Amino acid sequence: MRSKVSRNTVIPLAAALTVFGLGAIAVWLIAAQQLHAVLSDQKNYVVQKISLEFRHRDELLQDFAERANQGCSDKLLEEMRRALFDHNSTRDIAILDDGANEIRCTALLGALERPALLQPEAGLPTPKEGRIVWMNPAGLDYPHSTNLVVFREGPLAVISYPAWTGDLPDYRRWEVTATTPNSGTKVTVLGQSGVSGDYQWSRWNPFVSLLYVRSCELENGIICLYLNAGLGELAANEWPLLVTGNLVNATMAVLLFLQVRTHLLLRNSVGSRIRRSIRSGGVQFRCVYQPIIDLRSDRLSGCEVLARYEDEYGPLSPAEFIPEVERQQLTWAFTEIVLSRALKDLEPILDRHPELNVSVNFFPGDLDDVHVERLSTNPSLRWAASRKFRLCFEILETGILSADHMQKVQRFLDRCGFLTAIDDFGTGYSNISQVRDSHINLIKIDRSFVQELDRKLPAMRASLVGPMIEIARSINVEVVAEGIETETQLSQIKELKVRFGQGFFLSRPLETDAFRDFAQADRNNAPQTVVSMKRS
Ligand SMILES: Nc1nc2c(ncn2[C@@H]2O[C@@H]3COP(=O)(O)O[C@H]4[C@@H](O)[C@H](n5cnc6c(=O)[nH]c(N)nc65)O[C@@H]4COP(=O)(O)O[C@H]3[C@H]2O)c(=O)[nH]1
Incomplete structure (x- = not known):
């Protein structure tokens, strides 16, 4: 900054x-x-x-x-x-x-x-x-x-x-x-x-x-x-010209300063940085991987791919760049960049741990029937399907599309063996039938609910976690609890028989190498020793 x-x-x-x-x-x-x-x-x-x-x-x-x-x-x-x-x-x-x-x-x-x-x-x-x-x-x-x-x-x-x-x-x-x-x-x-x-x-x-x-x-x-002629004479004889000329000069310099500054501010605004980056291949983006743990066995079940951005002006958080990606309608180009980067990073890890699920955030607008063509021809997705990688498409609850709008896409995902998950569940207004009809495989309970679980005072959101899990169970959908930050939250989530957990208490999002080590340690059956590894 x-x-x-x-x-x-x-x-x-x-x-x-x-x-x-x-x-x-x-x-x-x-x-x-x-x-x-x-x-x-x-x-x-x-x-x-x-x-x-x-x-x-x-x-x-x-x-x-x-x-x-x-x-x-x-x-x-x-x-x-x-x-x-x-x-x-x-x-x-x-x-x-x-x-x-x-x-x-x-x-x-x-x-x-x-x-x-x-x-x-x-x-x-x-x-x-x-x-x-x-x-x-x-x-x-x-x-x-x-x-x-x-x-x-x-x-x-x-x-x-x-x-x-x-x-x-x-x-x-x-x-x-x-x-x-x-x-x-x-x-x-x-x-x-x-x-x-x-x-x-x-x-x-x-x-x-x-x-x-x-x-x-x-x-x-x-x-x-x-x-x-001396300098003193120059100043004495030509002062009107020197003064007026330099005043005009100073005014021009100030105007230029303001003009260039405005131009740079515009050019370096978040929007233009993101637009330039995506249009030129997105080298400023990288991915980090947050482990998702199977709470029944305490073993690594997969990871969520999270994008990070940094250019010569400094880093930008997802909260800053995701809205810009959407505003500029570059969602699919951005997802393609993240997907190909993540699959490249994870390929050697998935080769050794093919059972791991890789959750990728998708923008709902890119998953309707209109866009099935570009989904099914996307090289990264085709390659992931051919390697039988277990991809999970995370969509925000607020963006759930009706079953009619997603039919073809859903068929494509089923064919490839890919899963779908509702992200930040509880923050939108979806009802049970909507969730059931959209053939979702997982729901991820938003962290705002999970984080109220260990409050001493009665908390409204915490009281909704149980019913949400019941709903999921009734329609045969697995649950991931997001944002587990404390041991108490983890044990409460476990008591509620939630299958999967994700959160800083289990692990921060990890760089590729750290995630590889995490997966390796998990394979050696010692996940707890690597729970708080390198931060992203
Ligand atoms: N306070 C707290 N936070 C936790 C904890 N565990 C995980 N988180 C954070 O919660 C976010 C989880 O991702 P999300 O809900 O999909 O929310 C994501 C997702 O909606 C969006 N996003 C990030 N990367 C991508 C991407 O590649 N594609 C798309 N479409 N969206 C992305 O940006 C959001 C924020 O991403 P991040 O900043 O990486 O933030 C991540 C993660 O770092 C915890 O215990 N406590």
Whole structure:
């Protein structure tokens, strides 16, 4: 029962969590995608600015390249100063000593008293041969200017503000890197070092990679720009989407949970478990055998076949599954399963003890004349008849059919040497003539009567046991007392000269092996030693 409950909860819960998880991933990806679009816009903007700056720088280098060879003339410096007005991002233009990295004069500072030396090892790679770049060169003394970049080609250098990223929001992490064309070494040119490294890692993770953009379309691909948006920004910018998306998601998960749970509950209901089992051959059913004792000799006279059911959801008692078998009109299919299983189990025992009676419960509806055909063609019954096994058909008293309705069936049973018994006698409303006319061989007195026999107080049912036995005797029918639970009940039943007894005091229903041992012990004439053997 516990495993049934947990299965019915765990499976829907797993389905709901899976859907919620997938939904949360989808919401996350959509939100990150939106932020990615913002990042891409910013990237395009910055790339445009950088490209423009590169173009201006190249124009300046081209415009003044030849004249710079002639040295620092006032006229040239004047022209250069004028050119600076048209190029916002250019801080200054300098003329260097040809062959050395010494700045001799600049458009803004004029001729330098002491030439500024640019360290050659600080030069960064550029795609263009003969061009060197310095970041934050030492020795150039401009007020309010940091992060200057010097591009040198021949005797001319353009000194720029790297104002490319100036329009990015403060919280944005960014980095500009340059890669040496020959060695492939990557260095951080500007921004926060590490962003490019994080970008490499993010590519393995689809959730995080959307929070990065990269662009290497600058300077023939050796300069790359990396931008990164943080998780905090994602939460701050996309919270309406995240909240709404996950609410929808949670609602879907709850609905799915309820839907799957209802489906499973229905699927695992007793009815559907029994239906599925019977339709697929009934492997979940097994039989146990309750000994019936001949009370005159205290010897085993036979057994009653009782069905048991157990599947992956746990066991079901006959009180649970028998009504379902009837409700679903699967009575005959069920009886066929029980019959064939019982005969298979009992065959070796009956071979050694052919005198034993085997009582099988039948549904009354399956024993009317209409169904004689399927009874007489049933392989198990035909086989039992051919082996001369002594089968007894137990029918509930409430289901006794009139002699007219049972004529053909009765003839078939007689032919096969099979007996019929009324089960739970006393609980229905049959009268003597009805019992006599239906050619019953045995009546089984219901245990509710037997169990009142040892009550101290006067008991109404107990007082009826004697008359019932008289009735049976008068129509020449043997009696089985069911449900004998105590020694007193047994001795009272014996005093009433009841021929057969069945009940927990004599033996619980037994598994096949235990019943085989019981029969063997009985043959050795010691039934009392095995009376309370293994329970079913
Ligand atoms: N309290 C008490 N109970 C005792 C005692 N001795 C035996 N019993 C129980 O009484 C029932 C006897 O079977 P039943 O009257 O045919 O009543 C059976 C029968 O009507 C039905 N049933 C069981 N197996 C089958 C089957 O294979 N086919 C059909 N059609 N019905 C079956 O389910 C009913 C209940 O079966 P079980 O639970 O196996 O219950 C069995 C048995 O375990 C006792 O001393 N005290």
